[in-house]
Amino acid sequence: MAGSDAIVLEGVWKYFGDYPAIRDVSFRLPQSECLALIGRNGAGKTTLLRMLGGFSRPAKGAIQIAGTNPRETATRKAIGIIGHGISVYDELSALENLRLFAKIYELPDAEKRAAELLERVGLWRVREGLVREFSRGMRQRLAIARAFLHQPTVLLLDEPFTSLDDRAIAVLQSLLAEAAGRGASIVMSTHQIREAMELATRVVLLERGKLVFTGPRTPEMMTDPGWVYAHYGDKG
Amino acid sequence: MLNQILTITLKDLRSEFRGKEAINASLAFSVVVLLLLNFAFDTTADDNQTFAGGLLWIVFAFAGVLIFNRSFARELPNDCLDALIAAPIPGPALFLGKTIAAFLLVFGVEMISLPVFSNFYDVRILHVIFPLVGIIALGTWTMAVVGVFFSLLTINIRLRELMLPVIFYPMLIPALLGAIQITTALLSTGHIGENNEAWVRLLAGCSIIFTALGIALIDFILVT
Numbered sequence: 001m002a003g004s005d006a007i008v009l010e011g012v013w014k015y016f017g018d019y020p021a022i023r024d025v026s027f028r029l030p031q032s033e034c035l036a037l038i039g040r041n042g043a044g045k046t047t048l049l050r051m052l053g054g055f056s057r058p059a060k061g062a063i064q065i066a067g068t069n070p071r072e073t074a075t076r077k078a079i080g081i082i083g084h085g086i087s088v089y090d091e092l093s094a095l096e097n098l099r100l101f102a103k104i105y106e107l108p109d110a111e112k113r114a115a116e117l118l119e120r121v122g123l124w125r126v127r128e129g130l131v132r133e134f135s136r137g138m139r140q141r142l143a144i145a146r147a148f149l150h151q152p153t154v155l156l157l158d159e160p161f162t163s164l165d166d167r168a169i170a171v172l173q174s175l176l177a178e179a180a181g182r183g184a185s186i187v188m189s190t191h192q193i194r195e196a197m198e199l200a201t202r203v204v205l206l207e208r209g210k211l212v213f214t215g216p217r218t219p220e221m222m223t224d225p226g227w228v229y230a231h232y233g234d235k236g
Numbered sequence: 237m238l239n240q241i242l243t244i245t246l247k248d249l250r251s252e253f254r255g256k257e258a259i260n261a262s263l264a265f266s267v268v269v270l271l272l273l274n275f276a277f278d279t280t281a282d283d284n285q286t287f288a289g290g291l292l293w294i295v296f297a298f299a300g301v302l303i304f305n306r307s308f309a310r311e312l313p314n315d316c317l318d319a320l321i322a323a324p325i326p327g328p329a330l331f332l333g334k335t336i337a338a339f340l341l342v343f344g345v346e347m348i349s350l351p352v353f354s355n356f357y358d359v360r361i362l363h364v365i366f367p368l369v370g371i372i373a374l375g376t377w378t379m380a381v382v383g384v385f386f387s388l389l390t391i392n393i394r395l396r397e398l399m400l401p402v403i404f405y406p407m408l409i410p411a412l413l414g415a416i417q418i419t420t421a422l423l424s425t426g427h428i429g430e431n432n433e434a435w436v437r438l439l440a441g442c443s444i445i446f447t448a449l450g451i452a453l454i455d456f457i458l459v460t
Contacts, residue, residue, distance in 0.1 A: 053322050056460050071459065076324040085315025089247070091254040103243045104323045130254075146319070 005067075006031040006154055006185035007052065012061035014047055014209075021047045022058070023209040029202065034186040036200035036217070038193060038228065043206040045189035046084075049158050052187060053081050065154055077105060080152030080179075082160050082172075086143035090132035094123050094142050097131060098149055105150040117145040121171050137165040144168060148175045155179060157188040161195055193225035207234050240325045244333025245340075251310055252341060258306040259341055266299040266349040274356040284357040289420030292353060293412055296372070297379060299349070300342045301401050304383025307338050308391045317391070327455035331384065335450070339380040346372055364422045371422065371439070375415035378443040382407050385450045388457050411446075414439035 007029040014022040022044045029035050037045050050056050051063055054070035068075045081087075088097045095114060102110030118124040121141040131139060140163075147155075155176070161169055176199065180186065190196040197203075197217060205213040205228050213232035220227045252259055273291065311317035320330060350372075354361045361368060386404050390396040405412075414435040421432045428436065 053318075054459065055318060055321055071455075073324045073326065076322060079322065081318070081322050083315055083318055085318065087315050087319035089251060089316055090313060091251045092247070096250070100243065100247055101319070101323065104240060104320075104325050106239070106324070 004031050005029065006033070006065065007035075007187065008062075008064045009048075009052075010062045012048075012051065012058045012063060014044075014051060014056065015059050021209050022051070024061070025206070025209075025211045026061075027204055027211060027214045029185055029187065031185055032180070032183040033201045034180060034188065034199050035202045035204060036193070036196040037187055037189040037204050037206065038191075038196065039189075039206035042208070044209040045206055046158055047209075048206065049083075049156050049187065049189055053079060053083075053156050077150065078153045080147045080150065080155045082143065082147045082155075082157045084158060086139050088131055088139065088142050088146055091130065093128050093130055094118060094134070094138075095127040097142065098145060101146055101149055107150060113149060117149055120175070121145045122167070137168055140164050140168040141171055144172050144175060148179070151182075152179070153184050155184055155186045155188075157186065157190075159190055160188060161190065161192055193221075193228075197222050197225065203228060205229070205232055237326060237329045240329040241333040241336065244325070244330055245336045248307070248310070248334055248337035249340065252306070252337070258303045259345065262299040262302040262342070262345045263348060265302060266295050266345055267352055269295050269298070270349060270353050270356055279357075281358040284359050285424040286420065288353075288357065288359050288423040289416040289418070291357075292350075292419055293375065293416045295349065295353075296342070296346050296376065297405065297408065297412060299345055300376070300379050300383060301404060303338055303341045303345070304380070304387050304404070305397055305400050307334050307384045307387040309387065309396065312391065321458055327458050328451040330458070331388075331450055331454040335377075335380050335384045335447075338384050339377055342380060343373060343376050346376060359423055361423065364426055367428065368419065368422050371415060371418050371436075374439055374443055375411060378411040378415075378439065378446055379408060381443070381446045381450050382411075385446075385454070385457075388454070411439055411442035414442070 005028045010026050012022055012025045013020060025048065037048065039045050051058055052065065052070060054076060063070055065075050066078060092100065095118065098114035098117060099110060102114050107113055118127050121144060123138060123142055131142065160172060164172065176186065188196055188199065200217045203213065203215060203217050203221060204211060213228060308317065311320065350361060353359065383404055386400055390399045393399050417435040418428055418432055418439065421429050
């Protein structure tokens with residue numbers, strides 16, 4: 001395996017019952033690159049991201065993140081995830097939530113980092129407020145703060161911009177740009193191709209669990225969001 | 237790892253005391269059942285000593301399930317369980333943290349129910365309070381280990397509140413039998429007695445085996 005690959009998948013299969021949700025998927029993502037994982041509903045994007053995040057094991061094949069198994073403790077310290085849920089506790093305050101995850105990640109400067117992130121996402125003023133009393137936008141911004149709390153070097157984002165309000169989108173874009181600037185590798189599954197192509201350096205297209213295209217982002221993909229589907233996707 | 241266990245325990249206790257969903261239900265259930273049974277049967281203090289162990293542990297086991305049900309279910313809103321699985325916390329640390337929290341909550345309910353039981357049923361407990369509390373702690377830990385493990389196992393089942401008791405009680409039969417025998421001996425004779433030592437070993441054995449199994453299997457359940 002190349003030492004500079006942040007993520008390596010080799011012949012990965014995943015079944016739900018008898019149904020193969022992921023079929024023999026292989027690709028590599030070099031360090032510091034951003035991968036847009038695209039495909040129609042049910043193509044297997046979330047299943048693939050969940051395996052990358054260590055939530056589920058492949059039935060066959062191997063996944064390595066920074067050269068190790070995604071379930072290794074050191075690897076998990078390097079991964080940041082934004083999934084479909086906000087993954088913060090309603091009955092805790094914003095500060096308590098970030099303190100909790102800072103302790104779980106064993107961050108040396110937990111209080112300082114939690115305060116920095118709350119300031120950054122505009123929630124410092126309401127840090128003692130319970131999350132259950134927060135508006136939807138505030139909860140989304142807290143979820144973003146939680147994902148970036150430990151300064152991950154591999155970011156796995158599942159539809160990160162879906163249903164975010166404008167302020168949360170701005171916060172996420174700024175944190176993503178900062179992460180990319182310090183060399184983080186990013187995998188982003190999305191339906192919003194235009195936004196994804198602005199960040200992506202590489203593209204993977206999945207169809208019914210199979211990888212049908214992988215390669216660098218090209219200028220055509222920037223100008224026509226449907227270009228990848230039109231040239232490599234299932235015409236049916 | 238000890239810090240992470242403590243972090244999870246404190247998080248669960250804080251969450252529970254903010255909402256008080258499980259602990260209120262468990263405490264109310266425990267006290268109401270003790271009260272109702274006291275009125276349902278016209279028994280003497282001597283009769284009460286002979287069925288005290290059984291009555292107490294049935295109440296504790298049913299009240300406990302209300303708390304164990306919530307152990308992993310409280311991670312479901314907002315997909316918080318995903319955040320914990322993705323975090324660098326070992327599965328056994330997560331399991332032990334949650335088990336300690338559930339144990340403390342159920343043990344608290346039991347310690348409030350115990351004087352209620354003593355008062356309603358006219359059973360003296362003060363002369364055996366230390367061994368009695370010790371046996372209750374050991375039995376409760378066994379229940380907590382099994383309850384929290386099955387709480388994770390049933391987390392994605394639609395009727396998990398019904399499924400947990402169905403698999404929880406049969407698994408606990410040996411431990412509950414031991415706890416009932418020892419508690420009855422303590423409350424009726426004032427000591428455990430030599431002929432009940434086998435029950436103590438059975439209860440301790442169940443506690444150790446279930447704890448070890450939970451620690452060994454938790455990662456296979458968390459990551460599918």
